[in-house]
Amino acid sequence: MDPKNLQVLVDVNLKSVAWFYPELWLIFGSMGVFILDLVWRKNRGRVRLLAGATLIVLACSGAALAMQPADAVSLFNGMIATDSFANFWKWLFLAAAALTVVISSGSQEFAPERIGEFFALLLAITLGMFLMASATNLLMIYMAIELVSMVSYVLVGYRRADRKAHEAALKYVIYGGVASGVMLFGMSYLYGLLGTANVTEFAVKLAALSQGFAGAAPGAAAATKLALVLATVFVSAGIGYKVAAVPWHMWCPDVYEGAPTPFTAFLSVGPKAAGFALAIRFFFGAFAGKMGATGLADSVAGIPWPAVVGVISAVTMTLGNLVAVVQTNLKRLLAYSSIAHAGYMLMGLAAVSATGMQSVMIYSAIYLVMNLGAFLVVILVAQSTGSESIFEYRGLARRHPVAAVAFAIFLFSLTGLPPFAGFMGKMYLFYALFERIGIPGGGWYATLALIGALNTAVSLYYYARIIRAMFLDPPYEKAAPVEASPGGQLLLGAFSAFILVFGVWWNPIVNWSARSLQIFRG
């Protein structure tokens, strides 16, 4: 290579570092926590010290994120891009990681001598999610997904000599390996057909490819179209697996049940949100034309992709909700509920509009708080009773009123009832659909909205079952008393306050997400 060109490449990389400080903090912070874990091996307050160090790393990363220049730029020769869209998700990931650190430092599921590894690996996952939100190159997308997945496999099997944990980790690693293999194969065809691995160039190349169909022999055009459709489906499989959409959801309940509960909580909000960030950047940014246009429908081989996403969305929420109805283990129930919520968020993706994108962002932010809150109650109850069965929740209102009331707030919010924040999130998802009903051929959006509304009714049934057990059923005579530390109660109160406040005063989230719609487009 010409030395002058090489110099340009190196200069670009060096310049890019200025936008890369948040990630650098996470990289070196993760290593630092591993070292501190060894330094403080015999220290009696090591859980607190390590949790504090991890929180400081997250705070430094957040400070670097806040000071980042606001302009959308491409970094490292087109590998990643930073824009306000990526920054929005990065704040969510930092919040999810920080809350998980707080929750798990008070949980007894982690032995104090091994909690340092957990914190350090959690920082590594956060780094992976950061890269997922800003990746603009096929290679970077693959590497970011693998970073998140591979560390997740390890943390799911964290509990030693636990048959459930190992089985969950095994199922996760097999499903994950297959999903990433399928996605990579799809990427290889996208690369071959479009001649570039840079996602921001896809829209132009796709248009050129589609133009070529007219002049080509019918057989060749059909073959190219088939390859393009297969490649898109394969890449979607990798993303669908990350957000746990049907038919790539099979790992979800088993993994959620086997993993340590604080990590389950993290999995249900962090990597899922990262999957949506990636999906939005990939499909809206690369395949759709200008924001708000229906370009996506025509650009990829004449297949109505928004309708395909709509069908996946409908199937995902219906299956998640129907199977959740018969669950008695709360972790499994919340796993199926999280599948259903992925279905709701896919409604926003199916709308293929700026509003749709914004609604997914709003819902992810609210879902983060309400789902972490729900899992926090599950952790507190399991710590006192040793079980996640729904029968342990009988009479919780008398055994621990604060936890019962908070749990009721989270469950009503997950259902999407006013005046809780979940209602506002769901309202925006439906609004994004209603906006699209009027466009030509958009009648199916009404059907999707109807299915979404019916699903909300089904979900009320199983959420209300828990609430009935807590408030109406009498406790068992020998039921263990439920105890929560002051910190845990404070956290429950903070989560509930968030849900209640943003249920009636939602302008800050809406404005923030509206400001964050800027996507780097090359």
Added chain:
Amino acid sequence: MTISANWYLLLAAVLFCFGLVGVVSRRNILVVFMCVELMLNAANLTFLTFARQQGTMNGHAIAFFVIAVAAAEAAVGLAIVIAVFRTRGTLWMDEVSTLKN
């Protein structure tokens, strides 16, 4: 004599199908992991074929990274297999089924 790129693509597609069918149908955990590796290498072969065809370097670079990632994934996967074998004494998928509805 040069072999046309299509044959390489066909070979990669066949390897990928072997891998996918193997993952679904084989019940031994180690064989399942081998099939996953087969899928990754099929993707690598496709990347390399297209990179050679178009004369760009991206495909070659991606293949290198994929090899490294596959090695890491094998390490994590085998560690989990050992953990499962220690607690259950079996490598048979059907016997690893405590978690279900």
